Amino acid sequence: MQNRAIMTVRRLIIAMLMMALGQAAHVWAQDSDQSSEYLIKAGYIYNFAKLVEWPASAFAQPDSPIVIGIVGTDPFGPIIDKVLEGKKVNGHPFLIKRLKPTADVKECHILFIGSSLGPHVADTIRLTRGTPILTISEIPGFADHGGIIHLTLEQNKVRFEVNVDAAKEADLNISSRLLVLAKVIQQPGDGRKTE
C-alpha cells in the first residue's frame, strides 16, 4: 500500500507536468492578451506623455527629451527602458533616470514615485509644487496627498485616478480624452491647500 501511494504520486506529478506542457505548447501559438503589470503601466506612461501638455517653458528645444524620473523602489526594471526605447512624443524622445529621493527632481517632466517612499509621499510631492512635473505613483492615497496620477489595480486591470486640481497647479493641461477614462479626483474647491 505504501508503494502504491508512491507510484500514484509519481504518476500524478508526471501526468500533471505533461498535461501542463501540452497545454503550454498549445497556448504558445496563440496571441497573448495578458501581460505583466509593469509592461501595461509602461504603456500607460507613454500614453500619459501623449495626452498631457506641458507649458512651453518645460522644453528647451523642440527635440529635448521628456525626462522620466523614478524615485524610490523601481517596479519597472528594464521593461520601461525597452518599451520607450526609440519612441518619441511630439518630437521629444524619452530619457529615464533613477533618482535618489534627495536628488533634484526639477529637471523631470514625469516623476514616478515608488512604493518605498510611502511614508514620505507628502514630502516628495511638496518638492514638485510649482513645477510642471506630472507625478505618478501606486502609493495608496496618492491623489489625496496632491499627487496627479494614481495607478491602481482593479480586478486585475490597471486603472488610474487623476487629481485635476493638482494638475492645474502644476500648469499641466490634461487632454479630455484621458480624463474621460480616468476616475477624476478634485481637491476641496475653495482653493485652500490641504495638508
Next chain:
Amino acid sequence: MSSTNPQTGVSIRQALALVLIALLFVPSSFAAPQQSDIPDVTAMSMEDLMNMQVTSVSKRSQKLADAAAAVFVITQDDIRRSGATNIPEALRMVPGIQVARIDENKWAIASRGFNGRFDNKLLVLIDGRSVYTPLFSGVYWNVQDVMLEDVDRIEVIRGPGATLWGANAVDGVINIITKSAQSTQNAVVTAGGGTEERGATNVRYGGKFNKDTYYRAYGKYFNFGPSDYPASGVTANDNWDAWRGGFRTDWSPSGPNSVTLQGDVHTSKFGETLTIPSLTAPFSDTFPNHGSFGGGNILGRWNHSFASSQMSLQMYYDHTKLIDDSLFSDRQNIFDIDFQHSFHPGSNHEVVWGLGYRAINDNNNSSFTVAIKPNQLTLNQFSAFAQDEISFADRRLRLTLGSKFEHNDFTGFEVEPNARLLWNLTKTQSVWTAVSRAVRTPAITEEGLQLNSGVIPPGGPGNPTPLPAVVAIMGNHNFQSEDLLAYEVGYRMQVSSNFSADVATFYNQYSHLRTAEPGVPSVEGNPIPTDVLVPFYAANNMGGGTYGGEIFGDWRVLPKWRLLGSYSYLQMSLRKNSDSLDPLPDNPAGSSPHNQVYLRSSLDLGRHFEHDFVVRHVGSLPGLSIPSYNSLDMHLSWKAASGVELSIGSQNLLNNRHLEFIPDFINTAPTEVKRTVYGQITWRMD
C-alpha cells in the same frame, strides 16, 4: 523499494525532486526580455491597455521585498483559483503552516509546530480585529468566516510577530484583509453546492453615499452535510450550518483623514460525536452532540496623515457566544482600543510606536466534564510598542529594533524585543535575519480549568480503589507564560518579473512549555464518597528547540501558465525538565508533520477558462498514529458570459480517504477526508 523505507522518505524525495527540477528549469531568456518578446504597448490605445489583464507575480513580491520576515501572501487570485470556500482551506497553500481537518466543522491549524485543535501559538486577525480567544489561547476556526470573494489578501508571517502584534503571535500571525468598500461595488451573488458542502450562497451589494463614502453589505449562508467515520464508513454527525451578514463603510475624502466602520453578525449550528466521562458504568458515554455559536462585532478605524507622519486609531467590540451541549457554554465580550503613529525623526529612521488596551469579560457555565473557575471574570491588558527602522547605505541595509511591553492580569509585565536586519544584496536579491523574543501568556483555562478527561473504573488496572478514579486536567494560578527565543535567516530572489524564490529558516528555543504535573489524589464527595480525583496540574516544565525551514518558488513559465511550489521542513526536539513528572513521553512533536510539499499549476486556457491543479503531500503525525497522505485537488472555472462565472472543483480527487488529526483535550470523533466535489456560479453585476 524496500518495505522498510520510512513512510515519508521515498515519496517526499520524489515530490521534492520534481519540485526542484521544475523550479530549476529556468530558460536562458530570463536574462533580459528580448525586444521581440514584448508586445508593443506603445502601439496600443489607452482603451486597449485598460482591457489587458495583469498576471505577473511581481505584485506579490513587491510587498515581500522589504520584509525582514518569513511572509507569504495569499492573493485574491490564489483564493479564487484554489476553490477554497473557507479560511482554513485557503491556508493549506501556505508553506510552514499545518492545516489538519478534524471533522466537518473543526480544524487544527498551527505554524511551525505545536498543532492542536486548541493550538495556542498563532495569532489571527481579521481587518485588525484579533480572533484569538483568551479562553484557551487559540482560535475557534469554525466561528471565523469572511466572504472570500471580498478578501483582498491574507498575509501570513511564520515566526514571531510579537513586537508589532503582541503576545501570542509566537509562531505566526495570519492577517486576513478584506477589500475596501470602494473595491467591492455593485452586486455579487454566488450559489454553489457539492458533495460535502451541500449548499452555500453569498450575496454582496456595494454602493456609495457620495463621492467620498463607499459601503458594502453582505449576507452568506452555508450548510455542510456530515462526513464518515474512518474504517467503518458509518455516517458521522459533524454537520454544520452557518449564517453571517455584515457591512463595511469607508469614508475617504481628499484630505488627511479616512474612517472605516465595519461589523458582522453570525450564528451557526454544528454537530459532532462526543465522548465524555461518567461516574457510573460504563464510565464513558459516546453520543451525537450539538452546539451553536453566535455573536457579532463592530470595528472602527480612523487614519490621519500629518505633514510628515501618520497615525491610526482603532476600536472594536466583539461578542462571541458558544454553547456546546453537555459540555460547556461561554459568553465572551472583548473591547479593544489601539493607537499607532509612524514618523521619521531623521532621513534614515522610520519609527512606529503605539499603545493599546483590551478588556475581556468572560462568563461561562460548566458541566461535569469541563468547568472553569471563576465562572465570571474580567481581564485588562495594557500594551505599548515602539520600533525604529534604521537605513544605511542608501536603504540597502535596514536594521529594525523594537519591543513590545505588555501587562496582563495573570503574569504581570512581559517584554518582547526583536531585532531584524534586511540586506538588499542587489536589486533582485535580499537576505534577512532576525532574533526575537515572544511569549504566550496563560489562557483562562490554564488558570482555572478542571477538565475531567477520563474515568478509570474501580478495581480495574490502574485503579485499585473501590471508587471510580476521575483523571482531571487542572489549571494552576502559578502557570507562567511560555517563552520563545527565535533565530531566523531568510533569502529572497526575484530573478525577473516571472520567477521568484524565497527561503526562510528558523531555530526556535522554547522554555516554560506547558506540562501537566500529577498532584495528590483525593477522595471526593461528602458525606458519601463518589470518586477519587486524580489531578494533573498545568505547569511549565518543558523546553527545547525546533528548527526547520520553508522554500517557496513562483514561476510564470508562460504568460498563461504559472507554477507554484513549496516545501516545508520541521524538526522538534522538546524535553521535559528533570523535575517534571508529566506522564506523557518526551517529544510531543508527533502532532505536526516533518515534511509538507505543495505544488500547483495554474493555467489559463483561452480567454474563458482557468484550470488549476494542486498536488499536496503532508507527512505523518507519528504521535497520533496518522500516516502521511497525498491529495490531488483540481479547479476549473469558465467565464460563461460577461459577469457570469461557473466553476467546479474537487479536493482529494483520487478519493484517498484519510484522517488528518485526532483532537486533544475534548474527545470528539474525527472523521475522514473523502473526495469532495463542489460547483459554483458567480454573477457579478458591475
